Each structure stands twice: as C-alpha cells, then as structure tokens.
Amino acid sequence: MKTQITELFGIQHPIIQGGMHFVGLAELASAVSNAGGLGLITGLTQRSPELLANEIRRCREMTDKPFGVNLTFLPTVSSPDYPGYIRAIIEGGIKVVETAGNNPQKWLPALHEAGVKVIHKCTSVRHALKAEAIGCDAVSVDGFECGGHPGEDDIPNFILLPRAADELRIPFVASGGMADGRSLVAALALGAQGMNMGTRFIATQEAPVHENVKQAIVDASELDTRLVMRSLRNTERVLRNDAVDRLLEKERSLGVNLKFEDIIDEVAGVYPRIMQTGDMNAGAWSCGMVAGLIHDIPTAKELIDRIMAQADDIIRHRLTGFLTA
Numbered sequence: 001m002k003t004q005i006t007e008l009f010g011i012q013h014p015i016i017q018g019g020m021h022f023v024g025l026a027e028l029a030s031a032v033s034n035a036g037g038l039g040l041i042t043g044l045t046q047r048s049p050e051l052l053a054n055e056i057r058r059c060r061e062m063t064d065k066p067f068g069v070n071l072t073f074l075p076t077v078s079s080p081d082y083p084g085y086i087r088a089i090i091e092g093g094i095k096v097v098e099t100a101g102n103n104p105q106k107w108l109p110a111l112h113e114a115g116v117k118v119i120h121k122c123t124s125v126r127h128a129l130k131a132e133a134i135g136c137d138a139v140s141v142d143g144f145e146c147g148g149h150p151g152e153d154d155i156p157n158f159i160l161l162p163r164a165a166d167e168l169r170i171p172f173v174a175s176g177g178m179a180d181g182r183s184l185v186a187a188l189a190l191g192a193q194g195m196n197m198g199t200r201f202i203a204t205q206e207a208p209v210h211e212n213v214k215q216a217i218v219d220a221s222e223l224d225t226r227l228v229m230r231s232l233r234n235t236e237r238v239l240r241n242d243a244v245d246r247l248l249e250k251e252r253s254l255g256v257n258l259k260f261e262d263i264i265d266e267v268a269g270v271y272p273r274i275m276q277t278g279d280m281n282a283g284a285w286s287c288g289m290v291a292g293l294i295h296d297i298p299t300a301k302e303l304i305d306r307i308m309a310q311a312d313d314i315i316r317h318r319l320t321g322f323l324t325a
C-alpha cells in the first residue's frame, strides 16, 4: 500500500508502532520494521543517551529496514538529558523521530538539519495545528480511546480524525483504538494516511515483556480500562487492577486536594515490575480500550500481514460491493 506516510518514512505498510515505555526495545522495533511497518525504540526507557546509542546499535543489528526513536518530552522540572538523547539519535543515523508530550520546537532545527523526519503525537486538533506550524513533518492523532495519555479533551477518533483531516495540510496517522485491517481502512476513510498502534503490539511474540502482560491484554475487554490522574491534568488510560482501584479510591476521597505524592506508590517506577517481572498488580500501566479487540499473540509479521490482507479485502470486495452502477 502506498500513502504519504509510507513515502515519507520509506516503509512498505502504513503502520507505526508507537513509543511504549519498557516495551519499545530493539526486539519489538526491529520485528515491526522487518515486517514492513515502522518500529520505534522508546528513548527514555534507556536511562542515558549512551544506553540509547547502544539500543540503536542493537536494533540495527536486527534489521536493515528503517526504524525510529520515540522521544517523550515530560512536563517534569528535573528534565532528562534531552540534548544528549538528540545527539544519540542523530549520531545513530536515525531518520524518524516520534515526539510526544511537550512542544518539540526547540529540537526541530537540529533534527531536520540531520535529515530526520519528525512525527509529533498529539491528542487535539489545536496541538496538531501547532505541530504543523512549527514545522513537524507529520502528526500522530491520538484519540480518547488510546492507551497512555489521551489529554483532557476526551474526543474519540470518529470525531477527532475527520476534524484533523479538515484542518491539517501535513499527513497524519490515526492512533488509539487501532487493531486490525478494519481499523486501517476506517483510518484511511477518515482522512489519515496510516495508523499507529500501541497496545496491539504489546500482545505480539517479539514484544520483550513478561507473558503475564500479554495475557492480561488478551483477557481484558473494552470495559477494563480506567482513566487515572485526571485531577492532576495528567490523565492516563490504564488497565484496571488492584493498584488502580486503590488509586481511584484515593482520587475519590482526596478530590481536588490530591497531590502526586499521594499516589506515588501506584504510579512511580512501576513499569519494570509490570513489564519485566510480570507483577500485574504492581501499579498503573497504560493500556488502550482496544484490548477488547485483541484475542491472540501473533508475531509482528503475522499481525501486520493479517492487517494488510484484511484491509485489501475490505477495500477491494466489501466496500466496492456496496457501490451501484
């Protein structure tokens, strides 16, 4: 399939694996890229620019296809060494960066000068327009359904994507709730040039996470996610578990007085315990409503081939079958 996104990133299929903390390691990124999509290493999971440089080298040993790096700009006071990460990306020969979180404007000149294309992930039309105005090459439009941080507007993709299509001139991919060939065709119909998937890629053979995490996604339905940290304006969609129930109870009882310190046990440093140890009640971890559409744990290639075959069939047969002469 050829779209503006496949052309922009030099990939075979318009499918991106979004950055995921403690999931987006070289194993998954290379598997997605080898299957013709765009795999992304999650920059901040590597605790230093040197470790990121090493992860990029490791990924390059596993694939000769294009892959990228996600760099999430956190709203924290003590900022990670972003100049160091940017240097590791450029010196590592990376040509695609997915930015997320705060405005990436400051880093665009250096990235563009090095020939790096930037796709900024955002959850509203106004932020997408801002990304376009500052010179991003594409955006990933993340709807309310998404795993991770859906923002504070709560606009689902059936509205958000056509709104983005009406306003944007740069290409965009649909993110949040994407799982299969139906999602891809729907995303294209709504104006996107491809799709970005997070949760779906965790439940693949190559995702370097504990089997308990993959099984939890397979077992979950679309009713099993919760939004946490809304009152801190840092809303996150997570899979319900004991820690999330505890967190929600604290949110209910403390109301507007809730502070980050009150929920630190449930949210800080939990990713290694969940993703590596498989301790499924260790804390709150991002997961999309799309879990309800995930019933198996294929390889990345089986998943992507299946998506493309289903999309092809829907476009060629189902949709054209509706047309009358």
Ligand SMILES: Cc1cc2nc3c(=O)[nH]c(=O)nc-3n(C[C@H](O)[C@H](O)[C@H](O)COP(=O)(O)O)c2cc1C
Pocket (backbone or CB within 6 Å): 017, 018, 019, 020, 021, 023, 042, 070, 072, 099, 100, 101, 121, 142, 145, 146, 147, 148, 149, 175, 176, 177, 178, 196, 197, 198, 199, 200, 285, 286, 287, 288, 289, 290
């Ligand atoms: C476990 C997990 C961790 C994530 N970590 C990050 C992250 O570190 N940076 C980021 O930009 N997005 C992160 N995301 C969001 C994904 O990149 C993607 O935008 C989102 O999962 C799309 O929604 P979906 O899960 O419905 O496919 C994460 C998502 C999940 C499920």
